[in-house]
Amino acid sequence: MIFLQLILQFFKTGLFSVGGGLATLPFLYEMSDLTGWFSHADIADMIAVSESTPGAIGINMATYAGFKTAGVAGGIMATIGLAAPSVIIILIIAKFLEKFRKNRLVEGAFYGLRPASIAMITVAGVNVAKVALVDLPAFAATGSFSALFLWKNIILGVLLFIGTRKLKWSPIIFIIISAAVGIIFQL
Amino acid sequence: MHTIGEMYLTFLKLGVVNFGGGYAMLPLLERELVDKRHWTTMEDLRDYFSIGQCTPGVIALNVSTFIGQKKAGVAGALAAGAGFLTCPIIIILIIAAFLTNFANYPVVQHAFAGIRVCVCVLIVQAVLRLWKSSVVDGFTLALYLVIFALHAFGGFLPAKIPAVILVLCAGAAGIIMATVKNKKNAAKAGAETADAGKEETK
Numbered sequence: 001m002i003f004l005q006l007i008l009q010f011f012k013t014g015l016f017s018v019g020g021g022l023a024t025l026p027f028l029y030e031m032s033d034l035t036g037w038f039s040h041a042d043i044a045d046m047i048a049v050s051e052s053t054p055g056a057i058g059i060n061m062a063t064y065a066g067f068k069t070a071g072v073a074g075g076i077m078a079t080i081g082l083a084a085p086s087v088i089i090i091l092i093i094a095k096f097l098e099k100f101r102k103n104r105l106v107e108g109a110f111y112g113l114r115p116a117s118i119a120m121i122t123v124a125g126v127n128v129a130k131v132a133l134v135d136l137p138a139f140a141a142t143g144s145f146s147a148l149f150l151w152k153n154i155i156l157g158v159l160l161f162i163g164t165r166k167l168k169w170s171p172i173i174f175i176i177i178s179a180a181v182g183i184i185f186q187l
Numbered sequence: 188m189h190t191i192g193e194m195y196l197t198f199l200k201l202g203v204v205n206f207g208g209g210y211a212m213l214p215l216l217e218r219e220l221v222d223k224r225h226w227t228t229m230e231d232l233r234d235y236f237s238i239g240q241c242t243p244g245v246i247a248l249n250v251s252t253f254i255g256q257k258k259a260g261v262a263g264a265l266a267a268g269a270g271f272l273t274c275p276i277i278i279i280l281i282i283a284a285f286l287t288n289f290a291n292y293p294v295v296q297h298a299f300a301g302i303r304v305c306v307c308v309l310i311v312q313a314v315l316r317l318w319k320s321s322v323v324d325g326f327t328l329a330l331y332l333v334i335f336a337l338h339a340f341g342g343f344l345p346a347k348i349p350a351v352i353l354v355l356c357a358g359a360a361g362i363i364m365a366t367v368k369n370k371k372n373a374a375k376a377g378a379e380t381a382d383a384g385k386e387e388t389k
Binding site for chain 2: 014015016049056058059060063064067068072075076079082083085086087089090091094095097098104105107108109110111112113114116117118119120121122123124125126128129131132133153156157160161164165170171174175177178179180181182183186187
């Protein structure tokens, strides 16, 4: 019974949270109030964990809440519940898209969607840069520009930029190197 | 059957390294699926992201499902989705069971400070690569700037416009603009054939 509840609750969250992981947050707060499976503090912790592990916040929260409520099987059930609606919808769209790819309306929509999509990607990059390259809280507190720029991080960023252009390595290698540099140089 | 297994393993690998949200996955997908396996093209990938953005759920999972479906049907889609979810589930189960203060360990914080810099650089590279095929004229440039401004500085508006709405509006604007252009071109072509007709009668 608890499995069914987990699947249903997270299915609902997965169905209505449009626009990526953070869009699940309002639903998670609601679920926390409704079911008591996890607290608001748990959600805050999970945001921190999700920033430091692969996997999106919604997926991670489902696994976490499911595990806390009903063990390993619960964690897996809740995650499947969350993922199911998006998988079903994408399957339908993918079928539809194959047929209508050359349709004039679909082509027109993509003509507008493409620049919008890379605008969103740019904003995602800016948001990461805001925590990766500068220290906004320190700047707000002291008002000095030397506190604003995280020089070690910026140097790493420039080296990575050149490296990813010149070297044909997998991005995975660059991620591992960056983690090692972060630990060694105490970024 | 070979493809399904391969699909699962490929996305299993991608799920391990998907740090920093869906968009950070774009360069990884490009490397693995476009350059190495030739399962899709960079342009198609970008279109999947556009769709993944305005359908429910996690963007990276949506894109994985899309590619799986395209390459190997429903079974491929399920294999890709399952592969993509496997590692995050295992990691969170371990953290939930044993490491309650995982994110507060200094070593973890330093490693992720480094990874964030890398994610930022990878996203910039992805934007640069997609720019030419997405921002093709004045209209698309204007659309890019408007969407960027509304999405980045939405906090200053009375109410932040949800990303879904922005994406849907951009799609609608694209349809309108493409229709207007087609009409103009048709009118122009019509005028040209009329001119040509005149020339011939002379």
